[in-house]
Amino acid sequence: MGLMQPPFDPADLPTGVLMQVSPLVARVLAPNPSPFTYTGTQTYLVGTDAVAVIDPGPDDPAHLGALTAGIAGRPVVAILCTHTHRDHSPAARPLSELTGAPIVGCAPLTLEDDGPRADAAFDAHYMPDRIMADGERVSGPGWTLEAVATPGHTSNHLCFALIEEKALFSGDHVMGWSTSVISPPDGDMTAYMASMQRLLERDDAIYYPAHGDPVEQPQRLVRGMMGHRKQREGQILRFLERNGSGAIPDMVAEMYRGVDPRLHSAAGRSVLAHLIDLDARGLARPAGNGLWRTG
Template structure:
Protein backbone atom coordinates (compact mmCIF):
# COMPACT_ATOMS: atom_id res chain seq x y z
CA UNK A 1 0.00 0.00 0.00
CA UNK A 2 3.01 2.31 -0.05
CA UNK A 3 2.00 3.78 -3.41
CA UNK A 4 -1.48 4.66 -2.04
CA UNK A 5 -3.43 3.63 -5.16
CA UNK A 6 -6.50 5.78 -4.47
CA UNK A 7 -9.51 4.77 -6.57
CA UNK A 8 -7.75 1.87 -8.28
CA UNK A 9 -9.50 -1.50 -8.52
CA UNK A 10 -7.13 -4.08 -6.99
CA UNK A 11 -7.66 -7.82 -7.01
CA UNK A 12 -6.89 -9.43 -3.62
CA UNK A 13 -8.48 -12.85 -4.05
CA UNK A 14 -10.67 -14.65 -6.59
CA UNK A 15 -13.67 -13.24 -4.70
CA UNK A 16 -12.27 -9.96 -3.36
CA UNK A 17 -11.31 -6.61 -4.86
CA UNK A 18 -10.26 -3.45 -3.03
CA UNK A 19 -10.80 0.26 -3.73
CA UNK A 20 -8.97 2.83 -1.58
CA UNK A 21 -10.88 5.97 -0.56
CA UNK A 22 -9.21 9.40 -0.88
CA UNK A 23 -9.13 10.13 2.87
CA UNK A 24 -5.54 9.69 4.09
CA UNK A 25 -4.73 11.06 7.55
CA UNK A 26 -2.56 10.32 10.58
CA UNK A 27 -5.42 8.08 11.77
CA UNK A 28 -6.55 6.43 8.53
CA UNK A 29 -3.11 5.75 7.00
CA UNK A 30 -3.55 5.87 3.20
CA UNK A 31 -7.33 5.95 3.58
CA UNK A 32 -10.28 3.64 4.12
CA UNK A 33 -10.21 0.46 2.08
CA UNK A 34 -13.55 -0.62 0.66
CA UNK A 35 -13.83 -4.28 -0.29
CA UNK A 36 -16.06 -5.78 -2.98
CA UNK A 37 -16.87 -9.46 -2.44
CA UNK A 38 -18.17 -11.67 -5.24
CA UNK A 39 -18.05 -11.96 -9.02
CA UNK A 40 -21.55 -12.21 -10.50
CA UNK A 41 -23.18 -10.31 -7.65
CA UNK A 42 -21.52 -8.38 -4.88
CA UNK A 43 -21.33 -7.28 -1.28
CA UNK A 44 -19.60 -3.99 -0.49
CA UNK A 45 -17.80 -3.83 2.87
CA UNK A 46 -17.16 -0.43 4.51
CA UNK A 47 -18.24 1.93 1.72
CA UNK A 48 -16.24 4.71 3.36
CA UNK A 49 -16.57 8.49 3.71
CA UNK A 50 -19.20 10.52 1.90
CA UNK A 51 -17.00 11.53 -1.02
CA UNK A 52 -18.27 11.69 -4.62
CA UNK A 53 -14.86 10.63 -5.95
CA UNK A 54 -15.02 7.41 -3.97
CA UNK A 55 -18.62 6.79 -5.03
CA UNK A 56 -17.56 7.14 -8.66
CA UNK A 57 -14.69 4.71 -8.13
CA UNK A 58 -16.94 2.17 -6.44
CA UNK A 59 -19.58 2.34 -9.15
CA UNK A 60 -16.85 1.78 -11.75
CA UNK A 61 -15.67 -1.28 -9.81
CA UNK A 62 -19.22 -2.58 -9.44
CA UNK A 63 -19.69 -2.20 -13.20
CA UNK A 64 -23.50 -2.51 -13.05
CA UNK A 65 -23.41 -5.90 -11.34
CA UNK A 66 -26.14 -6.42 -8.73
CA UNK A 67 -25.16 -5.47 -5.19
CA UNK A 68 -26.79 -7.75 -2.62
CA UNK A 69 -25.64 -5.91 0.48
CA UNK A 70 -23.71 -2.88 1.69
CA UNK A 71 -22.01 -3.97 4.91
CA UNK A 72 -20.58 -1.67 7.59
CA UNK A 73 -18.17 -2.83 10.29
CA UNK A 74 -18.95 0.21 12.46
CA UNK A 75 -20.25 3.75 12.18
CA UNK A 76 -17.24 6.04 12.34
CA UNK A 77 -17.40 8.66 9.61
CA UNK A 78 -14.56 7.16 7.61
CA UNK A 79 -16.49 3.88 7.23
CA UNK A 80 -20.26 4.15 6.84
CA UNK A 81 -21.52 7.49 5.43
CA UNK A 82 -21.19 6.61 1.73
CA UNK A 83 -23.60 3.70 2.34
CA UNK A 84 -26.52 6.06 1.79
CA UNK A 85 -25.49 7.28 -1.65
CA UNK A 86 -24.30 3.85 -2.70
CA UNK A 87 -27.66 2.37 -1.67
CA UNK A 88 -29.46 4.98 -3.75
CA UNK A 89 -27.27 4.22 -6.75
CA UNK A 90 -27.50 0.42 -6.52
CA UNK A 91 -30.76 -0.31 -4.72
CA UNK A 92 -28.86 -2.49 -2.23
CA UNK A 93 -29.83 -2.73 1.45
CA UNK A 94 -27.49 -1.43 4.15
CA UNK A 95 -26.68 -4.33 6.47
CA UNK A 96 -24.29 -4.94 9.32
CA UNK A 97 -23.57 -3.15 12.57
CA UNK A 98 -26.20 -1.46 14.68
CA UNK A 99 -26.66 2.30 14.69
CA UNK A 100 -24.72 4.09 17.41
CA UNK A 101 -24.82 7.79 18.31
CA UNK A 102 -22.66 9.31 21.03
CA UNK A 103 -21.70 12.87 21.85
CA UNK A 104 -18.10 11.77 22.35
CA UNK A 105 -16.23 12.10 19.06
CA UNK A 106 -12.99 10.46 20.13
CA UNK A 107 -9.54 11.78 19.32
CA UNK A 108 -10.09 12.88 15.74
CA UNK A 109 -12.68 14.34 13.42
CA UNK A 110 -12.92 11.33 11.12
CA UNK A 111 -13.68 9.06 14.08
CA UNK A 112 -16.88 10.88 14.97
CA UNK A 113 -19.96 8.71 14.70
CA UNK A 114 -22.12 8.76 11.58
CA UNK A 115 -25.36 10.15 13.00
CA UNK A 116 -27.34 9.42 9.83
CA UNK A 117 -26.52 5.71 9.60
CA UNK A 118 -29.77 3.74 9.40
CA UNK A 119 -29.31 0.05 8.53
CA UNK A 120 -32.03 -1.94 6.83
CA UNK A 121 -30.90 -5.00 8.78
CA UNK A 122 -28.63 -5.44 11.80
CA UNK A 123 -26.54 -8.61 11.91
CA UNK A 124 -26.06 -10.50 15.15
CA UNK A 125 -22.95 -12.55 15.84
CA UNK A 126 -22.94 -15.57 13.52
CA UNK A 127 -25.63 -14.33 11.12
CA UNK A 128 -24.82 -14.46 7.41
CA UNK A 129 -25.34 -12.66 4.12
CA UNK A 130 -25.04 -14.74 0.96
CA UNK A 131 -24.63 -14.22 -2.77
CA UNK A 132 -23.55 -16.21 -5.79
CA UNK A 133 -20.55 -18.23 -4.56
CA UNK A 134 -19.94 -16.25 -1.38
CA UNK A 135 -21.04 -16.23 2.25
CA UNK A 136 -20.20 -13.51 4.76
CA UNK A 137 -20.63 -14.22 8.46
CA UNK A 138 -20.82 -11.47 11.09
CA UNK A 139 -18.26 -11.79 13.89
CA UNK A 140 -19.07 -9.46 16.78
CA UNK A 141 -15.88 -7.73 17.97
CA UNK A 142 -16.73 -4.88 20.38
CA UNK A 143 -13.91 -2.79 21.78
CA UNK A 144 -12.92 -0.13 19.27
CA UNK A 145 -16.64 0.63 19.27
CA UNK A 146 -19.44 -1.27 20.98
CA UNK A 147 -21.12 -1.98 17.63
CA UNK A 148 -18.05 -3.23 15.76
CA UNK A 149 -18.37 -6.29 13.51
CA UNK A 150 -15.83 -8.21 11.48
CA UNK A 151 -17.00 -10.22 8.47
CA UNK A 152 -15.73 -13.71 7.64
CA UNK A 153 -15.71 -14.82 4.00
CA UNK A 154 -16.16 -18.55 4.41
CA UNK A 155 -15.19 -19.56 0.88
CA UNK A 156 -11.75 -17.89 1.08
CA UNK A 157 -11.10 -18.14 4.85
CA UNK A 158 -10.63 -14.36 4.93
CA UNK A 159 -11.67 -12.05 7.76
CA UNK A 160 -12.47 -8.40 7.05
CA UNK A 161 -11.39 -6.79 10.32
CA UNK A 162 -12.49 -3.16 9.95
CA UNK A 163 -10.70 -1.17 12.65
CA UNK A 164 -10.54 -3.98 15.20
CA UNK A 165 -7.23 -5.19 13.73
CA UNK A 166 -5.37 -2.84 11.40
CA UNK A 167 -2.36 -3.49 9.21
CA UNK A 168 -0.35 -0.41 10.10
CA UNK A 169 -1.10 0.70 13.67
CA UNK A 170 -2.70 -0.32 16.92
CA UNK A 171 -6.40 0.40 17.29
CA UNK A 172 -7.64 3.44 19.19
CA UNK A 173 -9.93 2.46 22.07
CA UNK A 174 -11.73 5.65 23.08
CA UNK A 175 -14.12 5.77 26.07
CA UNK A 176 -16.96 6.04 26.77
CA UNK A 177 -17.97 3.71 23.94
CA UNK A 178 -14.56 2.18 23.33
CA UNK A 179 -13.90 -0.44 25.99
CA UNK A 180 -10.51 -2.03 26.67
CA UNK A 181 -11.88 -5.14 28.40
CA UNK A 182 -14.19 -5.77 25.43
CA UNK A 183 -11.35 -5.12 23.00
CA UNK A 184 -9.08 -7.66 24.69
CA UNK A 185 -11.90 -10.23 24.81
CA UNK A 186 -12.50 -9.70 21.09
CA UNK A 187 -8.80 -10.29 20.38
CA UNK A 188 -9.05 -13.57 22.31
CA UNK A 189 -12.09 -14.47 20.23
CA UNK A 190 -10.18 -13.94 16.99
CA UNK A 191 -7.21 -15.97 18.24
CA UNK A 192 -9.55 -18.95 18.63
CA UNK A 193 -10.54 -18.76 14.95
CA UNK A 194 -8.65 -20.25 12.00
CA UNK A 195 -8.84 -17.40 9.47
CA UNK A 196 -5.95 -17.52 6.99
CA UNK A 197 -5.84 -13.81 6.08
CA UNK A 198 -7.07 -10.55 7.56
CA UNK A 199 -8.08 -7.66 5.34
CA UNK A 200 -8.27 -4.51 7.49
CA UNK A 201 -9.93 -1.23 6.61
CA UNK A 202 -6.56 0.51 6.97
CA UNK A 203 -3.17 -0.90 6.07
CA UNK A 204 -1.78 -4.00 4.41
CA UNK A 205 -3.27 -7.51 4.44
CA UNK A 206 -2.25 -9.49 7.51
CA UNK A 207 -0.83 -12.94 6.98
CA UNK A 208 -0.35 -15.35 9.90
CA UNK A 209 -3.15 -13.43 11.66
CA UNK A 210 -3.27 -15.41 14.90
CA UNK A 211 0.39 -14.58 15.55
CA UNK A 212 -0.33 -10.93 14.72
CA UNK A 213 -3.25 -10.82 17.16
CA UNK A 214 -1.16 -12.39 19.91
CA UNK A 215 1.31 -9.56 19.36
CA UNK A 216 -1.47 -6.97 19.67
CA UNK A 217 -2.70 -8.51 22.90
CA UNK A 218 0.86 -8.63 24.24
CA UNK A 219 1.38 -4.97 23.36
CA UNK A 220 -1.75 -3.97 25.28
CA UNK A 221 -0.61 -5.96 28.30
CA UNK A 222 2.77 -4.21 28.14
CA UNK A 223 1.01 -0.83 28.11
CA UNK A 224 -1.03 -1.86 31.13
CA UNK A 225 2.17 -2.91 32.88
CA UNK A 226 3.74 0.48 32.12
CA UNK A 227 0.77 2.26 33.66
CA UNK A 228 0.90 0.17 36.83
CA UNK A 229 4.66 0.73 37.20
CA UNK A 230 4.36 4.49 36.72
CA UNK A 231 1.48 4.77 39.18
CA UNK A 232 3.58 2.75 41.60
CA UNK A 233 6.11 5.60 41.54
CA UNK A 234 3.62 8.44 42.03
CA UNK A 235 0.08 9.44 41.03
CA UNK A 236 -0.18 10.56 37.40
CA UNK A 237 -2.73 12.34 35.26
CA UNK A 238 -3.54 10.88 31.85
CA UNK A 239 -1.41 13.51 30.00
CA UNK A 240 1.49 12.83 32.35
CA UNK A 241 1.25 9.09 31.69
CA UNK A 242 1.22 9.66 27.94
CA UNK A 243 4.28 11.90 28.17
CA UNK A 244 6.19 9.18 30.02
CA UNK A 245 4.90 6.23 27.95
CA UNK A 246 5.00 7.63 24.40
CA UNK A 247 8.39 9.32 24.04
CA UNK A 248 8.73 11.08 20.68
CA UNK A 249 5.06 10.65 19.77
CA UNK A 250 3.76 12.66 16.80
CA UNK A 251 1.86 15.56 18.43
CA UNK A 252 -1.09 14.83 16.15
CA UNK A 253 -1.47 11.44 17.86
CA UNK A 254 -1.39 12.62 21.48
CA UNK A 255 -5.19 12.74 21.73
CA UNK A 256 -5.50 9.14 20.55
CA UNK A 257 -2.84 7.98 23.01
CA UNK A 258 -4.64 9.75 25.85
CA UNK A 259 -7.91 8.01 24.97
CA UNK A 260 -6.29 4.57 24.91
CA UNK A 261 -4.49 5.21 28.22
CA UNK A 262 -7.81 6.30 29.72
CA UNK A 263 -9.38 3.08 28.44
CA UNK A 264 -6.65 1.08 30.20
CA UNK A 265 -7.21 3.04 33.41
CA UNK A 266 -10.96 2.44 33.34
CA UNK A 267 -10.34 -1.27 32.84
CA UNK A 268 -7.86 -1.29 35.75
CA UNK A 269 -10.34 0.65 37.89
CA UNK A 270 -13.08 -1.87 37.11
CA UNK A 271 -10.70 -4.58 38.36
CA UNK A 272 -10.04 -2.57 41.56
CA UNK A 273 -6.38 -2.01 40.73
CA UNK A 274 -6.46 1.80 40.41
CA UNK A 275 -8.71 4.67 41.41
CA UNK A 276 -9.10 8.30 40.33
CA UNK A 277 -8.34 11.15 42.71
CA UNK A 278 -9.28 14.33 40.91
CA UNK A 279 -7.30 14.44 37.67
CA UNK A 280 -4.75 11.95 38.97
CA UNK A 281 -4.83 8.17 39.08
CA UNK A 282 -3.34 6.14 41.91
CA UNK A 283 -2.83 2.46 42.66
CA UNK A 284 -5.28 0.95 45.14
CA UNK A 285 -3.84 -0.34 48.38
Protein backbone atom coordinates in the same frame (compact mmCIF):
# COMPACT_ATOMS: atom_id res chain seq x y z
CA MET B 1 -8.84 4.26 13.27
CA GLY B 2 -5.34 3.76 14.58
CA LEU B 3 -2.24 5.60 15.75
CA MET B 4 0.20 5.90 12.87
CA GLN B 5 3.86 5.97 13.88
CA PRO B 6 5.86 5.29 10.67
CA PRO B 7 5.86 7.94 7.92
CA PHE B 8 3.91 7.27 4.76
CA ASP B 9 3.40 8.88 1.39
CA PRO B 10 -0.25 8.57 0.31
CA ALA B 11 0.83 9.34 -3.25
CA ASP B 12 2.48 5.91 -3.32
CA LEU B 13 -0.91 4.18 -3.34
CA PRO B 14 -3.54 4.91 -5.99
CA THR B 15 -7.01 5.90 -4.87
CA GLY B 16 -10.12 5.09 -6.86
CA VAL B 17 -8.59 2.02 -8.53
CA LEU B 18 -10.18 -1.44 -8.26
CA MET B 19 -7.45 -3.88 -7.18
CA GLN B 20 -8.10 -7.62 -7.11
CA VAL B 21 -6.56 -9.17 -3.98
CA SER B 22 -8.02 -12.71 -4.16
CA PRO B 23 -10.38 -14.64 -6.43
CA LEU B 24 -13.39 -13.28 -4.53
CA VAL B 25 -12.08 -9.99 -3.10
CA ALA B 26 -11.23 -6.62 -4.65
CA ARG B 27 -10.63 -3.28 -2.95
CA VAL B 28 -10.87 0.42 -3.70
CA LEU B 29 -8.89 2.94 -1.63
CA ALA B 30 -10.76 6.11 -0.64
CA PRO B 31 -8.96 9.48 -0.90
CA ASN B 32 -8.94 10.16 2.86
CA PRO B 33 -5.38 9.54 4.14
CA SER B 34 -4.48 10.94 7.55
CA PRO B 35 -2.33 10.11 10.58
CA PHE B 36 -5.36 8.17 11.90
CA THR B 37 -6.54 6.42 8.70
CA TYR B 38 -3.08 5.68 7.26
CA THR B 39 -3.40 5.65 3.46
CA GLY B 40 -7.21 5.89 3.65
CA THR B 41 -10.27 3.70 4.04
CA GLN B 42 -10.34 0.55 1.95
CA THR B 43 -13.73 -0.48 0.60
CA TYR B 44 -13.98 -4.15 -0.34
CA LEU B 45 -16.05 -5.76 -3.07
CA VAL B 46 -16.77 -9.45 -2.48
CA GLY B 47 -17.96 -11.75 -5.26
CA THR B 48 -17.78 -12.00 -9.03
CA ASP B 49 -21.25 -12.18 -10.61
CA ALA B 50 -23.10 -10.39 -7.80
CA VAL B 51 -21.22 -8.57 -5.06
CA ALA B 52 -21.29 -7.32 -1.50
CA VAL B 53 -19.67 -4.00 -0.57
CA ILE B 54 -17.92 -3.82 2.82
CA ASP B 55 -17.22 -0.46 4.50
CA PRO B 56 -18.33 1.88 1.69
CA GLY B 57 -16.31 4.67 3.27
CA PRO B 58 -16.76 8.45 3.26
CA ASP B 59 -19.50 10.17 1.27
CA ASP B 60 -17.05 11.46 -1.31
CA PRO B 61 -18.18 11.88 -4.96
CA ALA B 62 -14.87 10.59 -6.35
CA HIS B 63 -14.97 7.52 -4.13
CA LEU B 64 -18.60 6.80 -4.97
CA GLY B 65 -17.74 7.12 -8.64
CA ALA B 66 -14.86 4.68 -8.24
CA LEU B 67 -17.09 2.19 -6.43
CA THR B 68 -19.75 2.46 -9.13
CA ALA B 69 -17.11 1.86 -11.79
CA GLY B 70 -15.77 -1.14 -9.87
CA ILE B 71 -19.23 -2.63 -9.46
CA ALA B 72 -19.59 -2.27 -13.23
CA GLY B 73 -23.32 -2.86 -13.37
CA ARG B 74 -23.27 -6.09 -11.38
CA PRO B 75 -26.06 -6.69 -8.85
CA VAL B 76 -25.15 -5.57 -5.33
CA VAL B 77 -26.56 -8.04 -2.79
CA ALA B 78 -25.75 -5.96 0.29
CA ILE B 79 -23.75 -3.02 1.60
CA LEU B 80 -22.13 -3.99 4.91
CA CYS B 81 -20.61 -1.70 7.56
CA THR B 82 -18.21 -2.84 10.28
CA HIS B 83 -18.96 0.25 12.40
CA THR B 84 -20.18 3.80 12.06
CA HIS B 85 -17.19 6.09 12.33
CA ARG B 86 -17.42 8.68 9.59
CA ASP B 87 -14.59 7.25 7.52
CA HIS B 88 -16.51 3.95 7.16
CA SER B 89 -20.28 4.23 6.74
CA PRO B 90 -21.48 7.58 5.27
CA ALA B 91 -21.29 6.36 1.65
CA ALA B 92 -23.71 3.52 2.46
CA ARG B 93 -26.88 5.51 1.85
CA PRO B 94 -25.91 7.16 -1.46
CA LEU B 95 -24.49 3.85 -2.70
CA SER B 96 -27.72 2.12 -1.71
CA GLU B 97 -29.69 4.71 -3.68
CA LEU B 98 -27.46 4.14 -6.71
CA THR B 99 -27.60 0.33 -6.60
CA GLY B 100 -30.84 -0.53 -4.80
CA ALA B 101 -28.89 -2.70 -2.35
CA PRO B 102 -29.89 -2.95 1.32
CA ILE B 103 -27.60 -1.67 4.06
CA VAL B 104 -26.85 -4.41 6.59
CA GLY B 105 -24.34 -5.03 9.35
CA CYS B 106 -23.60 -3.09 12.49
CA ALA B 107 -26.21 -1.37 14.62
CA PRO B 108 -26.61 2.41 14.50
CA LEU B 109 -24.83 4.31 17.23
CA THR B 110 -24.80 8.02 17.88
CA LEU B 111 -23.32 9.84 20.83
CA GLU B 112 -21.37 13.00 21.42
CA ASP B 113 -17.82 12.07 20.48
CA ASP B 114 -15.12 13.60 22.68
CA GLY B 115 -12.42 11.65 20.93
CA PRO B 116 -9.17 12.80 19.40
CA ARG B 117 -10.28 13.78 15.90
CA ALA B 118 -13.35 15.28 14.29
CA ASP B 119 -13.72 12.73 11.48
CA ALA B 120 -13.82 9.89 14.02
CA ALA B 121 -17.23 11.06 15.16
CA PHE B 122 -20.10 8.66 14.64
CA ASP B 123 -22.22 8.77 11.51
CA ALA B 124 -25.55 10.04 12.84
CA HIS B 125 -27.27 9.41 9.50
CA TYR B 126 -26.49 5.69 9.32
CA MET B 127 -29.75 3.71 9.15
CA PRO B 128 -29.35 0.02 8.29
CA ASP B 129 -32.11 -1.94 6.64
CA ARG B 130 -31.08 -4.95 8.73
CA ILE B 131 -28.86 -5.24 11.78
CA MET B 132 -26.75 -8.40 11.74
CA ALA B 133 -26.35 -10.26 15.00
CA ASP B 134 -23.29 -12.35 15.76
CA GLY B 135 -23.26 -15.41 13.52
CA GLU B 136 -25.83 -14.14 11.02
CA ARG B 137 -24.99 -14.49 7.35
CA VAL B 138 -25.54 -12.83 4.00
CA SER B 139 -24.68 -14.65 0.80
CA GLY B 140 -24.46 -14.36 -2.96
CA PRO B 141 -23.25 -16.52 -5.87
CA GLY B 142 -20.15 -18.33 -4.60
CA TRP B 143 -19.68 -16.36 -1.38
CA THR B 144 -20.94 -16.25 2.21
CA LEU B 145 -20.25 -13.54 4.79
CA GLU B 146 -20.79 -14.18 8.50
CA ALA B 147 -20.96 -11.45 11.15
CA VAL B 148 -18.43 -11.76 13.99
CA ALA B 149 -19.19 -9.41 16.89
CA THR B 150 -16.00 -7.63 17.99
CA PRO B 151 -16.85 -4.76 20.35
CA GLY B 152 -14.02 -2.67 21.74
CA HIS B 153 -12.93 -0.05 19.20
CA THR B 154 -16.64 0.79 19.18
CA SER B 155 -19.48 -1.01 20.91
CA ASN B 156 -21.16 -1.78 17.56
CA HIS B 157 -18.09 -3.12 15.73
CA LEU B 158 -18.50 -6.22 13.57
CA CYS B 159 -16.00 -8.18 11.52
CA PHE B 160 -17.16 -10.23 8.55
CA ALA B 161 -15.83 -13.71 7.79
CA LEU B 162 -15.70 -14.81 4.16
CA ILE B 163 -16.33 -18.52 4.61
CA GLU B 164 -15.10 -19.68 1.19
CA GLU B 165 -11.63 -18.14 1.58
CA LYS B 166 -11.20 -18.32 5.39
CA ALA B 167 -10.73 -14.55 5.29
CA LEU B 168 -11.84 -11.96 7.84
CA PHE B 169 -12.69 -8.35 7.06
CA SER B 170 -11.40 -6.91 10.32
CA GLY B 171 -12.48 -3.26 9.99
CA ASP B 172 -10.64 -1.19 12.58
CA HIS B 173 -10.46 -3.97 15.16
CA VAL B 174 -7.17 -5.38 13.82
CA MET B 175 -4.92 -3.50 11.40
CA GLY B 176 -1.41 -4.47 10.35
CA TRP B 177 -0.05 -0.91 10.36
CA SER B 178 -1.19 0.19 13.82
CA THR B 179 -3.02 -0.64 17.00
CA SER B 180 -6.64 0.46 17.17
CA VAL B 181 -7.57 3.53 19.21
CA ILE B 182 -9.89 2.64 22.11
CA SER B 183 -11.65 5.86 23.06
CA PRO B 184 -14.11 5.93 25.98
CA PRO B 185 -16.97 6.31 26.63
CA ASP B 186 -17.90 4.00 23.75
CA GLY B 187 -14.49 2.42 23.25
CA ASP B 188 -14.00 -0.30 25.87
CA MET B 189 -10.66 -1.95 26.64
CA THR B 190 -12.24 -4.88 28.49
CA ALA B 191 -14.49 -5.65 25.52
CA TYR B 192 -11.60 -5.11 23.09
CA MET B 193 -9.37 -7.65 24.81
CA ALA B 194 -12.21 -10.18 24.96
CA SER B 195 -12.81 -9.67 21.23
CA MET B 196 -9.11 -10.12 20.51
CA GLN B 197 -9.14 -13.38 22.45
CA ARG B 198 -12.09 -14.51 20.37
CA LEU B 199 -10.20 -13.80 17.14
CA LEU B 200 -7.13 -15.58 18.48
CA GLU B 201 -9.21 -18.74 18.87
CA ARG B 202 -10.46 -18.62 15.25
CA ASP B 203 -8.65 -20.17 12.28
CA ASP B 204 -8.89 -17.37 9.72
CA ALA B 205 -6.08 -17.52 7.16
CA ILE B 206 -5.95 -13.80 6.31
CA TYR B 207 -7.37 -10.48 7.49
CA TYR B 208 -8.44 -7.64 5.23
CA PRO B 209 -8.46 -4.51 7.44
CA ALA B 210 -10.12 -1.22 6.54
CA HIS B 211 -6.74 0.51 6.68
CA GLY B 212 -3.40 -0.94 5.58
CA ASP B 213 -2.21 -4.13 3.93
CA PRO B 214 -3.70 -7.61 4.31
CA VAL B 215 -2.55 -9.49 7.41
CA GLU B 216 -1.19 -12.87 6.33
CA GLN B 217 -0.34 -14.26 9.78
CA PRO B 218 -3.37 -13.02 11.71
CA GLN B 219 -3.13 -15.12 14.87
CA ARG B 220 0.50 -14.09 15.30
CA LEU B 221 -0.43 -10.42 14.95
CA VAL B 222 -3.38 -10.71 17.35
CA ARG B 223 -1.19 -12.43 19.93
CA GLY B 224 1.39 -9.66 19.57
CA MET B 225 -1.21 -6.92 19.88
CA MET B 226 -2.63 -8.47 23.02
CA GLY B 227 0.90 -8.63 24.43
CA HIS B 228 1.40 -4.96 23.52
CA ARG B 229 -1.73 -3.99 25.46
CA LYS B 230 -0.53 -5.99 28.48
CA GLN B 231 2.83 -4.22 28.28
CA ARG B 232 1.08 -0.83 28.16
CA GLU B 233 -0.98 -1.84 31.20
CA GLY B 234 2.21 -2.72 33.03
CA GLN B 235 3.74 0.65 32.12
CA ILE B 236 0.73 2.45 33.58
CA LEU B 237 0.85 0.50 36.84
CA ARG B 238 4.60 1.02 37.21
CA PHE B 239 4.17 4.75 36.58
CA LEU B 240 1.53 4.99 39.31
CA GLU B 241 3.53 2.87 41.75
CA ARG B 242 6.66 4.95 41.17
CA ASN B 243 4.94 8.34 41.42
CA GLY B 244 2.16 7.57 43.90
CA SER B 245 -0.36 9.10 41.52
CA GLY B 246 -0.41 10.64 38.06
CA ALA B 247 -2.36 12.38 35.34
CA ILE B 248 -2.95 10.94 31.89
CA PRO B 249 -0.95 13.63 30.00
CA ASP B 250 2.10 12.82 32.12
CA MET B 251 1.70 9.10 31.41
CA VAL B 252 1.40 9.79 27.68
CA ALA B 253 4.50 12.00 27.67
CA GLU B 254 6.53 9.20 29.22
CA MET B 255 5.05 6.18 27.45
CA TYR B 256 4.68 7.62 23.95
CA ARG B 257 8.09 9.21 23.47
CA GLY B 258 8.91 9.40 19.79
CA VAL B 259 5.25 9.40 18.73
CA ASP B 260 4.01 12.40 16.76
CA PRO B 261 2.67 14.89 19.35
CA ARG B 262 -0.43 15.32 17.18
CA LEU B 263 -1.35 11.79 18.20
CA HIS B 264 -0.93 12.31 21.95
CA SER B 265 -4.60 13.14 22.51
CA ALA B 266 -5.57 9.84 20.88
CA ALA B 267 -2.95 8.03 22.95
CA GLY B 268 -4.49 9.62 26.03
CA ARG B 269 -7.85 8.10 25.13
CA SER B 270 -6.33 4.62 25.03
CA VAL B 271 -4.57 5.23 28.35
CA LEU B 272 -7.93 6.25 29.83
CA ALA B 273 -9.45 3.03 28.45
CA HIS B 274 -6.70 1.05 30.19
CA LEU B 275 -7.30 2.92 33.45
CA ILE B 276 -11.05 2.24 33.33
CA ASP B 277 -10.31 -1.44 32.78
CA LEU B 278 -7.78 -1.45 35.65
CA ASP B 279 -10.32 0.29 37.90
CA ALA B 280 -12.91 -2.40 37.13
CA ARG B 281 -10.34 -5.02 38.16
CA GLY B 282 -9.40 -3.20 41.37
CA LEU B 283 -5.86 -2.36 40.20
CA ALA B 284 -6.21 1.43 39.80
CA ARG B 285 -8.68 4.10 40.82
CA PRO B 286 -9.40 7.80 40.29
CA ALA B 287 -7.79 10.06 42.88
CA GLY B 288 -9.56 13.33 42.01
CA ASN B 289 -8.41 16.37 40.06
CA GLY B 290 -7.64 14.23 37.00
CA LEU B 291 -5.20 12.05 38.92
CA TRP B 292 -5.10 8.25 39.17
CA ARG B 293 -3.45 6.00 41.71
CA THR B 294 -3.04 2.26 42.17
CA GLY B 295 -5.97 0.37 43.64
